[in-house]
Amino acid sequence: MWFPFPLLLVHCSILVVSSGAAESSHTLSVNQTLSDGQTLVSLGQVFELGFFSPGTSRNRYLGMWYRNSTPTYVWVANRNDPIVNSTAELALTQDGSLSLRNGSTSYWSVNTTAGASLQLLDDGNLVLKDGSGNYLWQSYDNITNTLLPGMKLGWNLETGSVRNMTSWASSTDPFSGQFTFSLDPPESPQLVLRKDGQKLYRWGPWNGVRFSGTSELRANPVFDPIFNSSPQEVYYSYQVVEDSVLSRLLLTWDGQIQYLSWRNSNEWTLMVTLQRDECDTYRKCGPFGSCYSGDMICKCLEGFVPTSPQSWNSIDWTDGCTRKWELNCGNGDGFNRDSENLASTSTPPEGVAFPQRRPILVFYPGLLGLGS
Template identity: 40%
Template sequence: MELMSSYLISLLLFSFLVLSPRAFATEVTDTLGKGQNVTDGETLVSAGGSFTLGFFSPGVAAKRYLGIWFTLSEDVVCWVANSERPLSDSYGALVISAMGSLLLLDSSGQVVWSSNTTGIGSTSVQLLESGNLVVSDESGGAAMWQSFDHLSNTQLPGTKIGKNLWTGADWQLTSWRSANDPSAGNFRYMTDAEGVPQNILLDGDQVKYRTGPWNGLWFSGVTEMATYSDMFTYLLTSTPSEVTYGYVAKPGAPFSHVLLTDDGVFRHLVWDHSSRKWKVFFQGPRDICDHYGKCRAFGMCNANAPLASFCSCIKGFSPTSPLLWKIGDTSKGCRRNLMLDCGNGASTTDGFVVMEGVKLPDTHNASVDPSITLEECNTRCLANCSCLAYAALDIRGGSV
């Protein structure tokens, strides 16, 4: 009987282990409190399971980083804490300090990265379903720090790029140095606050690409944005205190993100559930004509034309240097064939040529008046000798 009892107890214990393995597994959570830590191999997972925070190695296994990624696509890392200071082993830990800062420690206990926050009461950290990592003071519930204010190479719905004109706070995407190195690369994607706002992509300090100015619905040079307007709401904020751009996913929209690649291309990607792959919604530059100022002043670029002749001058203009133009050097742009009548006091034959399907030019030196009609803008521009062209500021009323 004694032998039989031992056998039954062993059998019952085995059945419990087989049927209830989760009882002995680490509990999945989205929150980190004081006295707790996340070590290599452990994770925080957002409440709905969309995002995961943990340690990863993009290339060399010896280099470890703390980051946030899409749970269904672990190769898409949205945010990296220690991009400039990788850990050299798998003994790092994410903890909350006694003062309320979120700290990443290496194996020797040295601080590799910090949120630089101070909590009055008890501090907690939560990974939200939006992908935002938030450090909060539990005594008041106020967010003291969030990853959405410290962007990497990825923009998620709910984040914004641009500038606070009062505080100087700046939000921009910065490319990785390479696919295996998340330290800061050479490319930046930001909102240009001069003139009518537009987004620009910089290679160092040189503009490589621009979206074209905001037209009230989307950026004028990114017509693809209209295709997915049933899934996303695009938000351009332009006030005396702030000029920012962001987007929000509508209910039922698939996962999406904007990625600035290490070779200087920004892509808005949408998750395709059927193929379980990321689909390019739009990107910039999309072709040779999307590069900044490709055909220079008064030049037109046609990406479908033969490579040697993709630049041409608009009606009424000719190459400034015909010889250089013939050998493919369009750096001098185009000039007028005839001088304008403007300012000579006589009746004028000046007029405008309608340009369709083009990206509006830079508006750094533009005059903006939202109170007048397009016809009034025509008249005002024709009377101003320094005015070169005019266009509708906001197409939400049907203007083009």
């Protein structure tokens, strides 16, 4: 009667070794797998990586979420290729291949070099590292709908890679949606929100303190904005003032850009919404129109009249304005002298000097037939 008992102990110990490593660790090593129901947890218990189904969906996704808050998914590997059952696994092979697979079907993969290991960090970065600790691949370069502190929205000019945010298709469907949020172009960087490839809003360019056109992304008690422009990279990022505060910049499925913070309220608090000013809307007033905050949002530049007065009376300014008369310098068309230096309206940050105030010429390309 003593014989079955030791066999039972041996059997249980095998189960613990085969599954416990992935469940309790922040690392997936060579020849290990992560199955549905198992997770990786960052060392500080901040982020968790595993399989999930959003809302009432039966589809399964490999993703990352904040561990100690309500389910808040910040990154999805197979967003456009859902898994239809719970038998898939994430596997790291000897040759450095990381793949999300179900039998012979592959849903997502990354190929690196032999001997790599996968680690989930406390900043929400999922990284493949070589034996020297160098990053071979990182989720920070593959943004979905969320920008975490330290993530870079913009361009890597050495590799040509572009890091943009793309919304979910709906609140419960991670599939790539209609909206993208990007920093472009690298020559004169502006933040741009697009819907189906068409510009909806833009903010910028960077004036040394914030992106012009909005006061929402300036330094504040919660986060500090970061803008970098170098021969290697052009990007926008941000860092939190208090490391204990969870923060995220979210592009919602319906195109809202929101900055949210998790403090002691046990819920996400909306701190900033970028689309607060109607003048942020791209081409709101059309060609040769100027946007103002107030009852009369759009006005024509001096020397221009509404292209379609009927549309303007219907609060549709997208047709813009046309010239009152043909270009003729005798009618006052040309250059205007302006004694205000636009840069003088902002206080320069420490270590940055704006040019001294001096008379400048303001040139309106449209007056010479160059506008659009």
